[in-house]
Amino acid sequence: MPIRPGVDALLKELAVNPDEEPLRVRASQLLARLGRHREAFELLRDRFINLTAHDGPTLPCLCRRCLQPDLGHAHARDMDFARRFVVARGRVLYYWAPLELADDPGLARSVGARLSARLA
Numbered sequence: 001m002p003i004r005p006g007v008d009a010l011l012k013e014l015a016v017n018p019d020e021e022p023l024r025v026r027a028s029q030l031l032a033r034l035g036r037h038r039e040a041f042e043l044l045r046d047r048f049i050n051l052t053a054h055d056g057p058t059l060p061c062l063c064r065r066c067l068q069p070d071l072g073h074a075h076a077r078d079m080d081f082a083r084r085f086v087v088a089r090g091r092v093l094y095y096w097a098p099l100e101l102a103d104d105p106g107l108a109r110s111v112g113a114r115l116s117a118r119l120a
């Protein structure tokens with residue numbers, strides 16, 4: 001089943017409205033789901049400060065210095081993980097989500113709440 005609206009339509013819309021933050025975030029989330037991780041990362045890079053703490057070594061670190069743009073999946077402790085992110089107030093927090101929960105809105109909400117609490 002195709003994801004609507006399509007990512008190309010979103011990117012076109014974003015090219016016309018580069019300051020539309022929610023649109024930028026939606027396009028980036030969709031790119032990440034499609035496995036286009038570098039593009040997803042690049043959409044956010046210059047607009048959101050990466051607040052992810054330096055971490056490791058079980059999973060690849062996602063902090064500002066270590067994050068590898070192309071690395072959208074990881075495997076650790078017999079589990080597969082997908083890279084996801086949440087944004088709030090011009091900040092982005094990247095995290096590794098267990099693959100089966102990667103697109104669970106509940107998980108994104110709870111990570112988002114953590115980010116908002118940190119910024120409060």
Ligand SMILES: [Zn+2]
Pocket residue numbers: 053054055061062063064065066067
């Ligand atoms: Zn790091």
